[in-house]
Amino acid sequence: MLRIEDALARMLARTPLLPVENAPLAAAAGRVLRADACADMDLPPFDRARMDGYAVRSADTASASSDSPARLRAIGETAAGSVFGGAVAPGQAVRIMTGAPLPEGADAVEKIEVIEVLEDGFIELRAPVKSGQFITPRGIEARTGDAILKAGAGITPAASAVLASFGYANVAVSRRPRAAMLSTGSELVDVSERPGPAQIRNSNTYALAGYAGSAGAEIISTGIIRDDMAETRASIAQAAETADVILLSGGVSMGDYDLVKPALAALGADIIVERVAMHPGKPTVFARLGECVVFGLPGNPVSVAVSFHLFARPVLMAMQGAEMIHLPRVRAYLSRRVKGAPPRRSHQPARLRIDDGRAVADPLKWSGSSDLVAFVRAEALVVVPEDRERLEEGELAEIVLLGSAE
Numbered sequence: 001m002l003r004i005e006d007a008l009a010r011m012l013a014r015t016p017l018l019p020v021e022n023a024p025l026a027a028a029a030g031r032v033l034r035a036d037a038c039a040d041m042d043l044p045p046f047d048r049a050r051m052d053g054y055a056v057r058s059a060d061t062a063s064a065s066s067d068s069p070a071r072l073r074a075i076g077e078t079a080a081g082s083v084f085g086g087a088v089a090p091g092q093a094v095r096i097m098t099g100a101p102l103p104e105g106a107d108a109v110e111k112i113e114v115i116e117v118l119e120d121g122f123i124e125l126r127a128p129v130k131s132g133q134f135i136t137p138r139g140i141e142a143r144t145g146d147a148i149l150k151a152g153a154g155i156t157p158a159a160s161a162v163l164a165s166f167g168y169a170n171v172a173v174s175r176r177p178r179a180a181m182l183s184t185g186s187e188l189v190d191v192s193e194r195p196g197p198a199q200i201r202n203s204n205t206y207a208l209a210g211y212a213g214s215a216g217a218e219i220i221s222t223g224i225i226r227d228d229m230a231e232t233r234a235s236i237a238q239a240a241e242t243a244d245v246i247l248l249s250g251g252v253s254m255g256d257y258d259l260v261k262p263a264l265a266a267l268g269a270d271i272i273v274e275r276v277a278m279h280p281g282k283p284t285v286f287a288r289l290g291e292c293v294v295f296g297l298p299g300n301p302v303s304v305a306v307s308f309h310l311f312a313r314p315v316l317m318a319m320q321g322a323e324m325i326h327l328p329r330v331r332a333y334l335s336r337r338v339k340g341a342p343p344r345r346s347h348q349p350a351r352l353r354i355d356d357g358r359a360v361a362d363p364l365k366w367s368g369s370s371d372l373v374a375f376v377r378a379e380a381l382v383v384v385p386e387d388r389e390r391l392e393e394g395e396l397a398e399i400v401l402l403g404s405a406e
Ligand code: AMP
Pocket: 183, 184, 185, 187, 188, 200, 201, 202, 203, 204, 205, 249, 250, 251, 252, 253, 255, 298, 299, 300, 301, 370
């Protein structure tokens, strides 16, 4: 049985890199950038007012006080989107709105709240203004030519905004992985059906579609396969014609009707991983069928989630050339003990909170790896090392962050 790291390393060594394509910026959200992005101009492109007030020459205010205010002539106004026509000479000021370029001659802005605006076209300031006050100087955020995002960066909403600022109407991104989802199990019926005796509804497809979608995949097909060799073979072969990734669930344990591995072998697939020293999720299978990457994930819904996050997610991210392929990890104190599963590394669903300044993980009560209803609340996994029977209440444990939960 392979350790998790070794299994993932073998998978990544056989993960193809998808081609690059150009996408309009709005369609690039959530995808992976594949070329370095540079600033095409300084940002901000001009010295910019940060407050509504008056643009002044700071030297004019050097000796201002409440007893003897600095008196300046207001010579005009300027707002965001316009350039002030003239220049501010000694003894003068210009009314300015947030976002406007600083008029020539001025070197600071004073906010309107502390300025006395007189009837006769003059203003008074009761304290000195420092040079540069309330100005965002040209180029402080980026200079023309600066690398602002590296190839491999995820296009988050903030990254989209940065790309927009520098004129990236089209962005070089990875093609999205085309994922086919196949749920194996003769007991499975579609969500729209009422299960008969010994049947259950197929739920894995829906979890996997969401997980794969949030890892950038495009779901091209879904289906249920009976535990039948010919059907399993044919469905996998058909999916492999168009998919970059096939996510199978079920049919990988030791039962007589666990047909995923035999079907893959019969199709001539290269089976690279077939068991991993982890709990839940031990029978995780990874294979290559031509250019197509195939995951055989264990059928139990919680095992599917754990295996997906530890293996399929990083593989999907790597396919897209992402720099960050792993989920973030933190450490938190356990609010109660959790069981381990030596010699396998165990992952226990938990919620997180801050208590008295400390990160605390509340392991969820769950009845086992089919307990989807408990797992729905999980926002993290507590990692129990392979050599530990249990982790005690109060112990500091490694935590994998899963992202959004209820
Ligand atoms: P298997 O890995 O095929 O032995 O399945 C393990 C357990 O997971 C069995 O109890 C299955 O009924 C259940 N299971 C398998 N596939 C699904 C699915 N798509 N949705 C919900 N439960 C499933």
